[in-house]
Amino acid sequence: MTTRKPVFLVIGAGAGIGGHAAARFAAGGYHAVLARRSDEEGLAKLVSEIEEAGGSASGTLLNASEDGTIEELIERTERDIGPIDCALYNLGAQIGNRALHDTPHSTFELGWRLGTFGLFRLSHAMLPAMVERGKGSLLVTSATAAVRGNAGQHSHAAAMAGRRMLCQTLNAEFAPQGIHVAHVVVDGSVDAPDTLGKLLGDKFEAYKASKGEDGVIDPAALAETYWHLAQQPRNCWTHEIDARPFTDVAWWNDTPISAINRGKPGA
Template sequence: MPTAVVVGVGAEQGLGAALCRRFARAGHHVLVAGRTQARIAGIAAGLAAAGGSAEAVPTDATVEAEVARLFARAAAPGPGREPADLVAFNAGNNRRIDILDVAAAEFEDFWRVGCLAGFLVGREAARLMAPLGRGTILFTGASASLRGKPGYAHFAAAKAGLRMVAQSMAREFGPQGLHVAHVVIDGGIAGERLLTRAPALAEARGEDGLLSVEAIAESYWQLHRQHRSAWTQEIDLRPFREPF
């Protein structure tokens, strides 16, 4: 049984959990990694109840030692399981703060979660998979990966940095057999965060006006399945209603 690692799993109706479900349905043993023990344990239990194979691994992806411990488990996931060949980095935080009000500590925190953590996960994934000559590393990006806007300088700086990590890794490790891709989520996600914080926005967008977490997860899976003669390094996903 192949193994997948999903970093940045939180709400059951979130992208991280949807990635876990998709990878488990495809036959992977899934390491469910996130900071909240109760949430990741519940998601792992749900995968097992549905016939999948999963285990919760509490991980703060901004802490180097915790990321190293996660990938030590990914390298030796147990009897009948192969080392990880699929890693998705999905950790992130987002909040509007006018730039004059952004404290240095806040700016650094957004960078640590959105960029440094991605570097740590990507590096450890490459250390594991490059010697094997195979594997996929996927990074979750955002509209802010490509452009900044008022109130989001801290978020855009982190996401743009993560995009550069992904591009650099793709060029370094592609020739070694690793598929590294960056997914720009260019629109609102119909997950727990948006639906609870901005229900009026969700209603105004209408049917399929927000990105479905299951549809996004399917795109991640298809990236993993691409033939190496035609790898995608970056894709952008958005609802059909988006005016770009």
């Protein structure tokens, strides 16, 4: 199968941000390629939903942390489907809060493989063809942990910070060559059953309810922002953007309006 549509590739296409971004780009005229680690059935469902809505999509299972997998996917997609116009690197590396002694070497390394190295490998494999075509976009989902390191986030924060800085070096090298790299700091919980849902398990629904109406990011809303980023003309590119629900305290704040600053009066 080949397509004349521009191709949108999602690495990390669960039922949250990845799946909704795929749907949004498909609705906008792209062929969406959805790649995820497991759950063939869930993947097929996402593809079907896009097709039922009149869009074009295909899916593939992929263990992104394994050498050669992302590389093979890029090669196969470009050859069998078409030139990748936009890719979304959407793999998370959040494992919850863990003290240092509860964060083994292997966990820290896996965080880096998913959080930083996978994006490097994707860029290595995909950007040369984009450079040759003189255009392309690389959207990167990221997290608060990329800009500050909370207690318990050793693996996640180091991995996401590496991701963020890699986005900057990629932007510095490739923006002048026509490639748009955007780093999205998702600073709030997302209604994502395949990631946050699995992390919280049977507490997920209660958690969402506790956040109140519109207290959790709707991945369809975030997908609209991804779409906007990918459509910006090259005279006006955004490299970094944040997003959170209106009820969430921004990561840099510690004072809800209802409280006085008990922690650091004077500071």
